[in-house]
Amino acid sequence: MSGLPFDKRDLEILSKECKNLNIFPIDLQRYLHASSDNPIVKPLIRLVNEGYEYLSIMGDEEIKQLVMTLPSGIRMQVEFDNFTNFKDEEYLKRVALYHLVHILSISDNSFEKIIKNDPQKNIVLTTYPELESKLDKDGLLTIDDDFTLYDCGIIYKNHVLHYHQFLRRGYTANPNFDFLGRFLSYYHNTNKINTFRIAIDMQRIMPKEYWEHLIECDAWFGPNFDPNTLDDKYSVGITVKKRIKPSIFDLTNILDRTEFLWTYKDDIKTFEIEEISDSVYKFDRLHINRYIHAERNIQEKQLQHFDGAVKVYTHEYEKRLDSQLPNEYRAPIKIKLFRIDGNIDTNKWIDLISHFFKGNEMILEYFDPDGFEAQFGQRIREYKKLSLERIPLKD
Template identity: 30%
Template sequence: MKYNVIHLINDQPAKNGDVYDLSELLNLLNQGWKDGTLSCLSHDMLRPQAWIDTLGIVLDSKSASLYGLRKMPQNTEEIRWLKAKAKKFVYENFYSPPECDVDELQSGLRECLSGNENYLYLGCSCVCDEDIVSKKFPDIAKNCDKSGLIPLNRLSPIGIGVFEFGEYVIFAHEYFRRHLHRLNNINKELLDKLTCLSKNGANIKIALDFSLIGLKKTFFECFEYEHWWGPKFSNDVSNLKEGVCCHSASDEIKKFHKIHKQDFFWYKNNNEYTFETEEISLYKLHHTNFEYGCRYIHSIIDINKNMPIHLDGAIRGYSIDEMLERENTDITHQRRGLIYKKLWRVDGDINLSDWKELICHHYKDNPLAGEYLGPISVSAVNDKIENEDFKDFENAGPNCMISLLTKKKFNNYTDDFNVLVTKNIHIDGEPFSYVEDSFYELNKFFLQHNKKLSFHSDHIVVAFEDNFYDLPLIYHAGSKAIDNANFSLDVLSEFFKSSIGRDEFFSFSLAIEYEEYVLVFSLVGEIKDLYFLLNSNKIKFPNNKNKIDTFIKETYKHISEIKNSILPKIEINILGYISFKRIVLYENIDYFIERINDQDMFIYADPRLGELLGTKINIATEIIKTSCTSCKADYLTCPCLRSTNSSYTITDYNLLGFCAVL
């Protein structure tokens, strides 16, 4: 299985303006740490690609962000595991509406049911039965034209593509959904634009799903946060040429969306231009009476007005043989008599910018239409996106991560204080677990309180000659885990207090067993900031899980009080803690040795390498033996402390390479 830590959502405004506060992020964390959720390719529920468990929340002085752990299968057995998880997930989330809702739907729609109905949850509890809308609301069908479209201004939307009728709701046609399937999300951008134009007086009709009725009181609008943006278009079609033009999809579009190409066709008829465009989708369908469904646009432009006067969007259905033929021809030579379903139409004068935007949104996930129609200054649009939507925010320190993990991720530890060595470094190509020399200074503070830190694996001791220090994870087990973890916070406070004044940065991580899960808490920051947070009991672990949310909110509040503190990049471990992002360069590095006297020397890398990486390069050494400047014993095990003006010299070591904190 391949594991990746991924960013899910934060409390900053989304691209559509929505804001999720910390309370909502905590709800997502509490819901997902145990059961997880399905991750699908291109947000298509029929194409599962991975499983995601929510991992933890990262806090800094500016934002709170929710992260997850993505598990991607790498072999046949793991693929079978994911398929089983996906099948269970789909059944529980889409095919298992509450029984009380099913009873209410059956009671209210009894005379309309065929006996072959299915019950679903699609943003609300629904019943799916052939032509049930016409049976329950016969006037709706009477108001439809010969293409099955109804004026949008006769419907009362309570959500995107959801319309209320008394105590029930009906829906826009299922072909408005991704890959034409009810389990997938609806084309929000297209329907939102159509609704907006309808409210402004445009003559718009849409197709409805006549086989689906929902219970209005259960409706809860869902949102998809895969950002789809339409280029900003001008009111100009003068550069569009008559004839056929074909745009081929990129390898990425072919892989993720199964779109092969798109044809664009202009032809003139008296004082009108007719425009047709169709994408060729190689996505195989299994729930329709055709194998391939391709999105199609037809429009008429009045030459004298230089303005569209008609626009409609539809789906063309192909069999396998028809698609094989269509794939190798252009739009002017395609076979006639295809299965055809019109989804929407706009009649009357249409602003050219709106016209282009509707076409772009009809082809959601497919950038070829926007590419062909010609946005205003593509480079300017991209610059705007880069500068505003994708700004690389400074890492506002200190950073804190609080994660919830199942106990099965850890061994059955029995000691009160367990040191988990999770970092590796390579020596002659072999990985070795290591802890940094700074840990042994902290260990002396625990020993002063007669507390033993227990190691459960072999490790080496490494010194990185910089001012960034990652302390290993300390796991607190047993009935006194919470009390012991709070004791560890007190010891860490003493440790950081003893080092105030030094230009040093630390990360530390504590894991605490609660009844239901393991809470992992980590902090990264300057010594003065870490001491500020740990001093005066600002941060204390609650004695039961019901107070965890309050604990996280209070921690966020305290971190937000720290201003003007900047950290280098951090990285997130799959065990839900944060540390400095450090790289070790093992070979082919030019370096210099400068001797001070017969005993002391400095080793440093070619400074041009640091300039190339944009950071300082320091040496990394394996410590074999040390000597305390005060008692002359091995400093790693003697009781002397830096705070009492003791230090050490390295008397035996292995040069491992050079390191850089990014």
């Protein structure tokens, strides 16, 4: 068997909704336990369960061959060894999920479909036929007061219009915020004397309530730390905390975000933290990110290993900014700073982590959100309000 014969209708639904909500296939794992109100959840779960049913009747060698057909960046999520149980439900569902990720990634990157721009799939004009009068002969949307512009999309009535695929970084990632931010700033400053038009993606559209939800959660996604799940092998995944900008903390330590990742294998839960410095925060042209690695034996119920390091990025740091654990762009240099092995007290472990990441408020936000709010919440909001009132928008 060369691949899993997923239901084509569910695949089309999932692909469509992922595009509408700007959800990338590699991020699907975190939606398996999301609210069923999200339109991608039900087709995603159906497809993963369907894939599991197929895999459960396959032989070990067939499963191995299927895993080996995945690209290396995806395959690393389901790599096997001599101890892998190919009848384990959790493992087979992960294989099904990442095979699904692979299929959707190929579909997302079909540039022939983008260029063809099938008018039969023009969901924007189907939803708002009046917009046709605002399109010029090249298909560009004429911007006027009917629209509210943001660098991540255009609000029109009850929906968000996405910018064209070729206005995305690398044509596949998030919008080119550097360009779009400047474009929008120039529009707001000169729209009385200049006419502005821009290309939008006619084949995807986002209900405004989902965009508002994403904006509210833009500073983070994923669960906060819960000591009750330390020994739960199913409590894994990534949490990302973004620094709320403008930030009072940027005065001493300019960071973009902090990534927290839990993984599990062979009774060991592994925990990683990497703080991601802002592109402007450099030391002799180097980007230096602090990093933590820890291991917990869930059978023994103890933290058995804990080390800290810095990752040094000498070039192409934008690749790290555009990626995240566990599929991050790897730093060419990693310098270990400390290591503890044995039976490590959980409270002392958290205390050491917090002080290792001195000047990084996102660590407290992850481990103790109530304490974070009590200590910093009001100060952050007041500083942001004051900064927005005093600092003019930049081109």
